[in-house]
Amino acid sequence: RPPGREGTPTPATTPAAEATAKRPPAREEEVERLRASIAARPAVDRARGLLMTAHGCDSDTAWQILRETAHLSGAPLPTVAAAIIADATRTGPHPPQKVRDALAVSLARHLP
Template sequence: MTSAAPSPSSGRHDVLVIGGRMDADRALLTPRGELVRGCADTLAEKLAQLPARTARVDLDMSGVRFMDTAGLRFLDVLRDHGRRRSVPVTATRWSGQPRRLLELVGLDTTDPLRPPRRGGAPTPSPPAPHGTDRAHMAEEEIEQLRQAIAARPVIDRARGILMASHGCSSDTAWRVLREASQLSGTGLRTVAAAVTAGAGRAGPRPPEEVREALATALARHLP
């Protein structure tokens, strides 16, 4: 059985679906989609459906492709469930943008539910292994993440336009926007706003550097 988050607005193109199975008295849950508004309620419903004999809950987060700050509430629900039922809970195998958000807020990227080290400090992420260039790239990516969270509504609309115009997936549309931002040296919010405005008949054409960056990104990510 799976649980799915309701679409909070007509601009949403992805839902969170939580699949899973029981392995003896251990629940293995597999969220797929995005941790956005409504995701905590979806998890709460799924946890409430678990058999009474459940003695452990493990979440494989590898299928989660985007997370905003609502995803932190998702983790709170899982943590509270473990405390109320006195059972171990984990959320592991984070990757991509959700992992970056965990880094940004100082949580353990291996398992953000893991208790912090003595003294209250979170387990630090390992340092970039290839010097200042790699560190600088990480800083740029985190800054883009901050912009993405703040500009989520306009980015959602831009992703929807790209998906409808080019028949691509939500993940691909996100990569196109992010790469166009990098190539043009323009903020992610600005790129998304240009895509949205350019889709209207009377909308202004995006700046030339943004158009060129979008064309390059689309050529790279679409067949």
């Protein structure tokens, strides 16, 4: 049967489409925030691995360093991760000074 005939949902009337269309603005913002978080995950994991390799720390310590650096610098976690990757791989611009300073403080706090 062609779309739109009785019993056959059209793309605009599928349950998923209806749920998306009825989603309140706050929920839509949350969905977008989660999508951005998922998209940033590979960079965060790579930065974590670079910290572990460069400083001989475990995964939890590397995570604490990343989070604290983001907090101290006021930069989002994906920005901190990208800065660490860029610095370690010598690609892209140098990390912003506020991120470098925050990273130095965090490393000093968490590593012997």
